[in-house]
Amino acid sequence: MRNGIDLAGARRGYSLLLQVLHGGPGRAAGQRGTAEIFINYRREDTQQAAGRLHLELCRHFGKERVFMDTRTIAPGAPFPEVIASELGRCRVFLPLLGKDWLRILDERSNDAAAADYVRREIADALQGGLHIIPLPIDGACVPAAGALPEEIRGFVARHAHALRHSTWDADCAGLLAAIDQHLAALPGSDTDAAWNDARARARHGMGRQLDHPVFTRFAEVCDDWPRPGLPQRLEHALAAPPATLGRQTCEALYLCVRQMGEALRDSEVVVSRREGETAQKRLRAAMGCAARLCLDPLVLRRLRPLGRTASRGRLPAPASEIAGATLPHREEPDKTWTTPQKEGRAPLEDRAAIPVTIETGDDASRRDKLARLMHRHVFPQLDVPALLDEQTCARLRAENVIAALKGEARFFVFAASDESALSDALTQWIVDHLATDVLVLQDRAAGEGLDGLYRYDETTLLTLVAHLLRELAAPEWNPP
Known part of the structure; x- marks a missing residue:
């Protein structure tokens, strides 16, 4: 009582x-x-x-x-x-x-x-x-x-x-x-189900990309590539446990591409220019499927909630490289991958990600800078107008909406050191007027968030992807 x-x-x-x-x-x-x-x-x-x-x-x-x-x-x-x-x-x-x-x-x-x-x-x-x-x-x-x-x-x-x-x-x-x-x-957790689903989606995605007549000729000179189906090297990698699943799959696909390149150089397989372009596009897409296997699906579910169809503003970016930060937010990351223009700057670049440095000033001056930066990115052949009126912003917004529909959404990417200057009001303006989301890179020195998402070292993964892109840009894949 x-x-x-x-x-x-x-x-x-x-x-x-x-x-x-x-x-x-x-x-x-x-x-x-x-x-x-x-x-x-x-x-x-x-x-x-x-x-x-x-x-x-x-x-x-x-x-x-x-x-x-x-x-x-x-x-x-x-x-x-x-x-x-x-x-x-x-x-x-x-x-x-x-x-x-x-x-x-x-x-x-x-x-x-x-x-x-x-x-x-x-x-x-x-x-x-x-x-x-x-x-x-x-x-x-x-x-x-x-x-x-x-x-x-x-x-x-x-x-x-x-x-x-x-x-x-x-x-x-x-x-x-x-x-x-x-x-x-806990017993009966959905961890295994999440990984099995990710594994199945990657197998289906890669299988769909490699199910093309141009690859039949490569399969004929490769002992471990039954048709129809994936190369045995890839199948073995896809059977790996979650801790190494992404790494083994990406490495297996890279080695398959190198083997195909050797077949082209030795003239065991001959492709036309159009066939070479088709093969490159499909192999890039297959690597996109493999790269996403390097992301923990339970963490990814938090970063990209199901059913998200509109811009939400500031998105989580537990990565230290720009291409690593955008990977969780792209279903088809290969569409915006590009090799760096200058060696040593970054292992891989995302051509639709716009790095931003916030300078001193109020939100009005920052909004003007961001709009001008977006204009130069969207319309690189045009001079930036002296006055960025509402009609110009409406054009930028429309272009960004269409880019997102094509799987090539643009992002503003801020350094971790600039996060404190990125006000909620400025973020909302970016969403409302430019239809663009914001990513803030993690501070590698702090280490916060870097271990949870990636099951394969982020920098090594991006470097591997860049090497695959260079393999596909070699002369044997691009005949005259």
């Missing part, structure tokens, strides 16, 4: 409801069905942050896998029963802690008429053995265990992950990565 409230009785009743709905006491996390994420928050304290977090989680995991009361419970549904049901399917429990969280807890503990669902949810998450990640919001602190009722003291011992408005994107990226890592380790 506490201040007139039979806490033990209320607690038993709530747990009994959970057992009736799910056939027994709380099950272990690994025994539950699909992965679910439960957002626990106080409306008076962290409602705005909870809504923002819900959006991020839905983009990454899918709407059906994330529970937030106001976004999930249908009007008229019995609130306690729905909450208990969702907790029964939950694998990850995210309590948001604002600066008034403890004060509200104390007020409701002293009010016999006040039902504190936040407290109940935390207690049941602890009893059910859920993976709990406390989320202090904008400088809030995790309360001391001694200040809490005994039934929920355990959650403050869990390692917290702060979310701050000033560093929201980076903080959310770290949280999503932590949730991904936890879910991947």
Whole structure:
């Protein structure tokens, strides 16, 4: 009994409801069905942050896998029963802690008429053995265990992950990565399914590109290339485990191209100029399929949510090279790959990515600079007008929309050192007026984000692609 409230009785009743709905006491996390994420928050304290977090989680995991009361419970549904049901399917429990969280807890503990669902949810998450990640919001602190009722003291011992408005994107990226890592380790996780799907898509993509009459002649002089089908070297690579799948596939395809080049130089195979151009285009596309196998599909799902058809502004770019930053955001990266004009600058270039350095000045001067930079990129043969009016920006915007439809979307790429000067207002202007997204490279010295996405060293991968492009540019592939 506490201040007139039979806490033990209320607690038993709530747990009994959970057992009736799910056939027994709380099950272990690994025994539950699909992965679910439960957002626990106080409306008076962290409602705005909870809504923002819900959006991020839905983009990454899918709407059906994330529970937030106001976004999930249908009007008229019995609130306690729905909450208990969702907790029964939950694998990850995210309590948001604002600066008034403890004060509200104390007020409701002293009010016999006040039902504190936040407290109940935390207690049941602890009893059910859920993976709990406390989320202090904008400088809030995790309360001391001694200040809490005994039934929920355990959650403050869990390692917290702060979310701050000033560093929201980076903080959310770290949280999503932590949730991904936890879910991947659970029995019945979707890690294997994600990799198998990526493997199947790469095999289908490469098979479609190599299923052309021009390659039949190469197969005839190659002992390990059955027709129809992929070269055995590629098939063996595609059977590799996730840790080396991308590397082995890219290296196998590169070696196949070198073998084809030798057949051309030895005149074992002869192609016309048109056939050579067709083979080059298809082999580049096949390497695009292979290169994307070097990206962790679970991390990639966060970077490129399913169904994204419009510009979203600032996109995650966990890479240190421009071509490495754009690879996750291109389904057909080969369309914009090009070898560097100058050796030593970068292993590979993306001709539709525009590097930008933010100089001192206000957003108005920066907008003018960005518009002029885009004009020079889109219309390289034309002089930049003295005045970039709305009609000119409309033409740039239209060209960028069409480029994205063709799989050749343009990006502004900023260095990590310039991120602080890239205001939200400037980013939104870029999206609205130029129909272009923004990528911010990672700081290699910091190392943040560089290990999660790429399963094959980024620089080595881009260098390998550049060597393949040079192989295809050799005279034997381009007869007179």
